[in-house]
Structure formats: C-alpha cells, structure tokens
Amino acid sequence: MTAVRVFATLALQGVIEQARSELEAAAAMGLDVRFAPTADLMACIGRGEEADVAVLTRGAIEDLIGRGLLTTDNRIDLAVSHIAAAVKAGAPHPDIGTLDAFQSALLEARSVAYSRTGISGSHFADLIERLGIASALNARAQVPSGGFTATLLVDGRCDLAIQQLSELRVVPGIEIVGHLPEGAQLATVFTAGRFARSAVADAAAAVISCLASPLLQPVFQKCGLDVPAT
Incomplete structure (x- = not known):
C-alpha cells in the first residue's frame, strides 16, 4: 500500500x-x-x-x-523549539532561572542526560565546555546516541535531562523544570x-x-x- x-x-x-x-x-x-x-x-x-x-x-x-x-x-x-530541563515526576525542581543557578544545578545533580547527536545535545556539549565544567559533568553524565533523554529520568539513571522541550514532553512520568536560561538557550x-x-x-x-x-x-x-x- x-x-x-x-x-x-x-x-x-x-x-x-x-x-x-x-x-x-x-x-x-x-x-x-x-x-x-x-x-x-x-x-x-x-x-x-x-x-x-x-x-x-x-x-x-x-x-x-x-x-x-x-x-x-x-x-x-x-x-x-527551545531547549528545556526536566526531572522525574515528584522530584524537586532545581533553580535554573539564571546561568549561574543552572550551572550550580548541573554540578549538584547526581547525573545529567543529554543527547549525543541532536541539536540540543551538540549545543549543550559546547555550553558546558564554555562554562569550564565539561570534565566534571561528563564524568557522570548519561549521553545516549539517540532517543529521548527523559527516559533516563524515569528509569533512575539521571536526575536532570536536557533536550528540546517538545522531545521531553513525549515521555510520561517526568516534569518540565523550564527553559534553559539566557546565556544557555538555543532557539x-x-x-x-x-x-x-x-x-x-x-x-x-x-x-x-x-x-x-x-x-x-x-x-x-x-x-x-x-x-x-x-
């Protein structure tokens, strides 16, 4: 057909x-x-x-x-589309309202998930290099080669997921914290x-x-x- x-x-x-x-x-x-x-x-x-x-x-x-x-x-x-951050449903929402607060939230998270090949993942990788926290973050990050990063929240492998807002919203069992702040955002x-x-x-x-x-x-x-x- x-x-x-x-x-x-x-x-x-x-x-x-x-x-x-x-x-x-x-x-x-x-x-x-x-x-x-x-x-x-x-x-x-x-x-x-x-x-x-x-x-x-x-x-x-x-x-x-x-x-x-x-x-x-x-x-x-x-x-x-804008990039956002999410947590597992019921988890505390970190402060990501400013670039400094967002950086602190990333460093305090047990593990952060971001995409290896997507636009959001490439941007995020460049961002953490620019902020000087790539080594510390990547030592415990989850970086899947495809799919939705928020699935790693649901199964407990990370505390914070970064991806396009529309991609995060596909996954049930998570909550959107908000858009990335000015200085970290990409439209x-x-x-x-x-x-x-x-x-x-x-x-x-x-x-x-x-x-x-x-x-x-x-x-x-x-x-x-x-x-x-x-």
Whole structure:
C-alpha cells in the first residue's frame, strides 16, 4: 500500500503522532514516518536514502535544497523549539532561572542526560565546555546516541535531562523544570520540504500544507513548540 514517507526530527514526533489522522486525511493515504535526530537523518540521506517529506532543522533543509534533493515549492518553516530541563515526576525542581543557578544545578545533580547527536545535545556539549565544567559533568553524565533523554529520568539513571522541550514532553512520568536560561538557550527553527523525486508529490505537498495549517497550531503549542514569526 502506498504511503507518504516522512523523515522527521524527534522534536516533531509529538506533533506528527497526535495529528496523524489529519495528516493522513490530507494526503488521502497513510504515513510511513522515521523519527530520528536531524544529524542521523542527514546521514541516511547522504547514503542515498530518500523519502517524500523531510522535517528537519532549517539549515538542513536549505542544504538539501542546495543539493537539489528537495524542491523549493513546499519549503516552509513549521516551528521554533527551545531547549528545556526536566526531572522525574515528584522530584524537586532545581533553580535554573539564571546561568549561574543552572550551572550550580548541573554540578549538584547526581547525573545529567543529554543527547549525543541532536541539536540540543551538540549545543549543550559546547555550553558546558564554555562554562569550564565539561570534565566534571561528563564524568557522570548519561549521553545516549539517540532517543529521548527523559527516559533516563524515569528509569533512575539521571536526575536532570536536557533536550528540546517538545522531545521531553513525549515521555510520561517526568516534569518540565523550564527553559534553559539566557546565556544557555538555543532557539531552533524546524522546516519542512518535499523531496524532488517523490513519486507522490501531491500527497507530500498536502502533508506539508496540513502541518503548516493554523488548525494544527494548538497541537504544536501543546507539544511545546512556538509558531515562527512571519
């Protein structure tokens, strides 16, 4: 059975899963979605794998357009994401309201989890290097190569998880402490594009149009994603 193949960043997993029925109705066919960090999906594309729709960071989409792999016709910014911190449900919430307080919370945590390959993980790794606490933190950090860092809160392997807010919210049994403070934050724009060689171009375009529809804005907001400024 024909389906629209989608390569989507983990930050949009909550949105796509919650809006799957609307997206499939718009496409008039099913969706076959691969969720992974943008870097991992770019590696797959670099090996010659293709889909019909890509939902990645803006920079990755522009790179694929520049290489002729995506068209410009359906390129659209979908959401702005911010990095946040979370704890296990019921655990005390550390003060992360300022950069100094956030640094103290990191050093006081038994273990901190952050992604090895995601945008948030790369940014966080650079941040702790800049703060001069990388060695101390990484000696007891949990750094998975993919997936959701908040799962390590639930199974007790860490006290504090760092990732995109929308990715943290996918995991039950955790509580959001808040956005990272000024000086530690990174805003990332996620963008959709259509593969130039898609065999279901009209259906792929319909999926992108549905994702960008005002009707889905409440879903984006529920998942912790902001609407890009126009």
